[in-house]
Amino acid sequence: LAKTTQPISMDSYEGQEVNITCSHNNIATNDYITWYQQFPSQGPRFIIQGYKTKVTNEVASLFIPADRKSSTLSLPRVSLSDTAVYYCLAWNSGGSNYKLTFGKGTLLTVNP
Amino acid sequence: NAGVTQTPKFRILKIGQSMTLQCAQDMNHNYMYWYRQDPGMGLKLIYYSVGAGITDKGEVPNGYNVSRSTTEDFPLRLELAAPSQTSVYFCASRQQGLDNTGELFFGEGSRLTVL
Numbered sequence: 001l002a003k004t005t006q007p008i009s010m011d012s013y014e015g016q017e018v019n020i021t022c023s024h025n026n027i028a029t030n031d032y033i034t035w036y037q038q039f040p041s042q043g044p045r046f047i048i049q050g051y052k053t054k055v056t057n058e059v060a061s062l063f064i065p066a067d068r069k070s071s072t073l074s075l076p077r078v079s080l081s082d083t084a085v086y087y088c089l090a091w092n093s094g095g096s097n098y099k100l101t102f103g104k105g106t107l108l109t110v111n112p
Numbered sequence: 113n114a115g116v117t118q119t120p121k122f123r124i125l126k127i128g129q130s131m132t133l134q135c136a137q138d139m140n141h142n143y144m145y146w147y148r149q150d151p152g153m154g155l156k157l158i159y160y161s162v163g164a165g166i167t168d169k170g171e172v173p174n175g176y177n178v179s180r181s182t183t184e185d186f187p188l189r190l191e192l193a194a195p196s197q198t199s200v201y202f203c204a205s206r207q208q209g210l211d212n213t214g215e216l217f218f219g220e221g222s223r224l225t226v227l
Contacts, residue, residue, distance in 0.1 A: 042218075044202075044218055046217075049213060049214055089214065091214040099160060101157050102147070102157075103154055
């Protein structure tokens with residue numbers, strides 16, 4: 001299983017763009033990178049997934065460089081309601097690896 | 113669709129008691145997972161299942177048992193509850209499909225306190 005490393009916490013202000021980086025040096029060829037958001041007292045919620053280059057949806061963008069040793073989740077113009085814990089996961093789409101394990105995540109605090 | 117449903121939402125147990133946390137999904141997902149989350153910490157995988165009749169241990173299986181007799185249900189059994197099992201338990205499911213989505217669908221959680 002690819003190990004992922006994220007900053008423990010980040011602070012931002014409303015209206016700013018926030019970039020959260022995840023390191024995954026031993027990512028396998030058919031590993032995908034997936035990001036989740038978790039609010040207090042709720043289960044995590046899927047945000048975005050990518051393999052290489054850039055993926056964008058209505059919530060966020062995910063950039064994965066060519067060497068795939070890291071990825072960056074970008075949240076445009078954050079608001080107070082984006083305060084949450086964000087988790088980066090590397091998961092294998094093939095073989096017999098069915099486990100999906102979470103690290104400690106990054107606590108993003110958006111200030112007024 | 114109800115998605116993933118967990119019961120009970122809250123429970124207080126005495127040390128040594130046993131109980132079962134229920135999890136049901138109506139999305140016909142083949143993969144199901146149980147996680148626990150201690151205060152201020154990330155999620156730890158307890159057990160998972162890739163289909164009816166097939167289960168396997170995760171990172172922290174000790175003190176727990178699971179079964180998967182149907183696609184829909186994945187109950188988690190706590191035997192001889194200990195204070196260290198005080199946590200919030202999340203059940204999740206996903207579908208292995210051609211789109212290679214690692215998207216997990218989570219329940220609302222079951223908050224367990226062992227006194």
